[in-house]
Amino acid sequence: MAENSSEKRASGMRSAERLLIVLRALNLRNGATVLELNRDTGISRQAIYRILDTLRNFGYVRRQEATDRFHLTHMVRRLSSGFKDEEWIADIAVPILGRLVQEVVWPTELSTFSDNAMYIRESTRGRSPFTIDRVAVGQRLPMLQSASGRAYLSYCPDPERQAIIENLKSSDDDFDKVAHKPDYIERILAVTRSRGWAVGDDSFRLHPKTETLAVPVLVNGYARASLPLTYIASAATAEQIAERHMNQLQAAAKEIADRMEEMQARTDDDDDDLIPIREAS
Amino acid sequence: MAENSSEKRASGMRSAERLLIVLRALNLRNGATVLELNRDTGISRQAIYRILDTLRNFGYVRRQEATDRFHLTHMVRRLSSGFKDEEWIADIAVPILGRLVQEVVWPTELSTFSDNAMYIRESTRGRSPFTIDRVAVGQRLPMLQSASGRAYLSYCPDPERQAIIENLKSSDDDFDKVAHKPDYIERILAVTRSRGWAVGDDSFRLHPKTETLAVPVLVNGYARASLPLTYIASAATAEQIAERHMNQLQAAAKEIADRMEEMQARTDDDDDDLIPIREAS
DNA sequence: TCGGCATGTCCGGTTAACGGACAATATACA
DNA sequence: TGTATATTGTCCGTTAACCGGACATGCCGA
Numbered sequence: 001m002a003e004n005s006s007e008k009r010a011s012g013m014r015s016a017e018r019l020l021i022v023l024r025a026l027n028l029r030n031g032a033t034v035l036e037l038n039r040d041t042g043i044s045r046q047a048i049y050r051i052l053d054t055l056r057n058f059g060y061v062r063r064q065e066a067t068d069r070f071h072l073t074h075m076v077r078r079l080s081s082g083f084k085d086e087e088w089i090a091d092i093a094v095p096i097l098g099r100l101v102q103e104v105v106w107p108t109e110l111s112t113f114s115d116n117a118m119y120i121r122e123s124t125r126g127r128s129p130f131t132i133d134r135v136a137v138g139q140r141l142p143m144l145q146s147a148s149g150r151a152y153l154s155y156c157p158d159p160e161r162q163a164i165i166e167n168l169k170s171s172d173d174d175f176d177k178v179a180h181k182p183d184y185i186e187r188i189l190a191v192t193r194s195r196g197w198a199v200g201d202d203s204f205r206l207h208p209k210t211e212t213l214a215v216p217v218l219v220n221g222y223a224r225a226s227l228p229l230t231y232i233a234s235a236a237t238a239e240q241i242a243e244r245h246m247n248q249l250q251a252a253a254k255e256i257a258d259r260m261e262e263m264q265a266r267t268d269d270d271d272d273d274l275i276p277i278r279e280a281s
Numbered sequence: 282m283a284e285n286s287s288e289k290r291a292s293g294m295r296s297a298e299r300l301l302i303v304l305r306a307l308n309l310r311n312g313a314t315v316l317e318l319n320r321d322t323g324i325s326r327q328a329i330y331r332i333l334d335t336l337r338n339f340g341y342v343r344r345q346e347a348t349d350r351f352h353l354t355h356m357v358r359r360l361s362s363g364f365k366d367e368e369w370i371a372d373i374a375v376p377i378l379g380r381l382v383q384e385v386v387w388p389t390e391l392s393t394f395s396d397n398a399m400y401i402r403e404s405t406r407g408r409s410p411f412t413i414d415r416v417a418v419g420q421r422l423p424m425l426q427s428a429s430g431r432a433y434l435s436y437c438p439d440p441e442r443q444a445i446i447e448n449l450k451s452s453d454d455d456f457d458k459v460a461h462k463p464d465y466i467e468r469i470l471a472v473t474r475s476r477g478w479a480v481g482d483d484s485f486r487l488h489p490k491t492e493t494l495a496v497p498v499l500v501n502g503y504a505r506a507s508l509p510l511t512y513i514a515s516a517a518t519a520e521q522i523a524e525r526h527m528n529q530l531q532a533a534a535k536e537i538a539d540r541m542e543e544m545q546a547r548t549d550d551d552d553d554d555l556i557p558i559r560e561a562s
Numbered sequence: 563t564c565g566g567c568a569t570g571t572c573c574g575g576t577t578a579a580c581g582g583a584c585a586a587t588a589t590a591c592a
Numbered sequence: 593t594g595t596a597t598a599t600t601g602t603c604c605g606t607t608a609a610c611c612g613g614a615c616a617t618g619c620c621g622a
Contacts, residue, residue: 013297013610014579014580015297015609016299016300019294019300020341023360027359027361027363030363030368033599034599035599035600045601046602049600050293050579054293064403065404065408066407066417066418068600072363074372077361078305079301079305079360080353080361082307082308083353083355083358087311087352122345125347126347127346138348295577295579296609297579314569315569316568326569326570326612327570327571328612564622565621566619567619568617568619569618570618572613574611577608577611578608580606580608580609581605583602584602584603585600585602586599587599589598589599590598591594
């Protein structure tokens, strides 16, 4: 039995790990006694006392006087309040993009809308052999010129698009000036929608030798992010890239969207545990 | 300098505390490097590595490949998802009820609506000298007979009240049968609203010798909870109790409501720290 | 080439986390 | 009333694991 299934303890701090386990167990009950937590987690009763003391010092847990049960307080929100929804989708996209870059040799990214522009949230540049410029995460992309922005605008809800364009009109950025030309915008939207994917405009290039095309990530029917693919312009035309890889791009976008919808469905409660509350043996 | 201001470390586990501090610090940035966390928290760089490893093992943190920054993942929600809004108000009420019981000798409680009834979430029975029966937390109270239920129904939003009454009509509980008598309900609502507080019906008593009156906790103008006061019937009439303590009850209800509105305003970000991120000295 | 800055890892000393053991309290039942 | 069981709470010696100094590496600008 010694050293059974691959080493369980990769690394990490024992006491801190157990605190997380207890915190998690508290989330699965509406209030718990020391003994209940002991049974749920398999952690010794004395340790539960220590852990609850620690959590109480931080104000994350309080003891209900009347029933002597331990409850979470509103302070626990601070342990997760910094996690924003727009990061959620990037978070989910990571493994999917990882697989995608193995099928499609070109680097792909995930970008979301924020502050009147698209921002690259995740990238597989660096894992793709055909990457010219490295780090692009955090890069700002204009809405009307970039493939990401065009894909997003073409498939976001109508009121959102109108609001975005209205905002762009008062933007200082030169790129956003075209927001004043309704027919230009209409043409972009029409072309993008008829194709199902967007291309970037020559007036905006992160790198002179590359071009980009992008598909929207449609969650519940509307764009919540874009999935751009960047290729070296001399290697192929947009049509050739699309012919070869559009299926894979669309499939990845759909997979991300599916996982998003799935996660939204169950607001909190869970199944796919990474760490079991109680160790098997 | 030795043993300066009262012992700082009441109790608690050092490494686990520091993990919480780092987790909290991560919530205040959109992504952080090891060095940034070191500066934010004052914790040594080596320790930050250990802590981040631990958090990563649990899936609460991931490392963004391209930028080498550490980000929260959607898993962190599990550390607080068990905290429900209806607990929030009880949580906030605790210290306020504690002060109230010192002014009003009679025991008071906080009850919220759930599953077609009011439930006692917090109680100062046990701290009041005039308590007959002890633990009442978790006690279920019928909507149309209890003072709590009547106060809540009288001041909750109209659509909610209609929905509740509709649900009560199909309830198995004998108490809820009166939901079929619209004029009975109307009379209760009218009387309660004209007085500003509710009394319990003789047909429902947690204890034969006690009576209860209750005021609603009005958050943004509508009831989100009730604040009942229980007294021994032979000691005074409802009117006498009201005359003596209604101001204090109303003030406590208002204070709870104000704190709720305040907390709702700032969804996440914070100020009133219990634990400073970086220790002063 | 060098100095400054950031990242990552190793390892021995010290500490504080661990859990066995015991005490206290409450409840049930004979 | 006495006995048994269940639960809560605390003490304390042992030892595992946490800690941070020290070192190595890589990057950048002067």
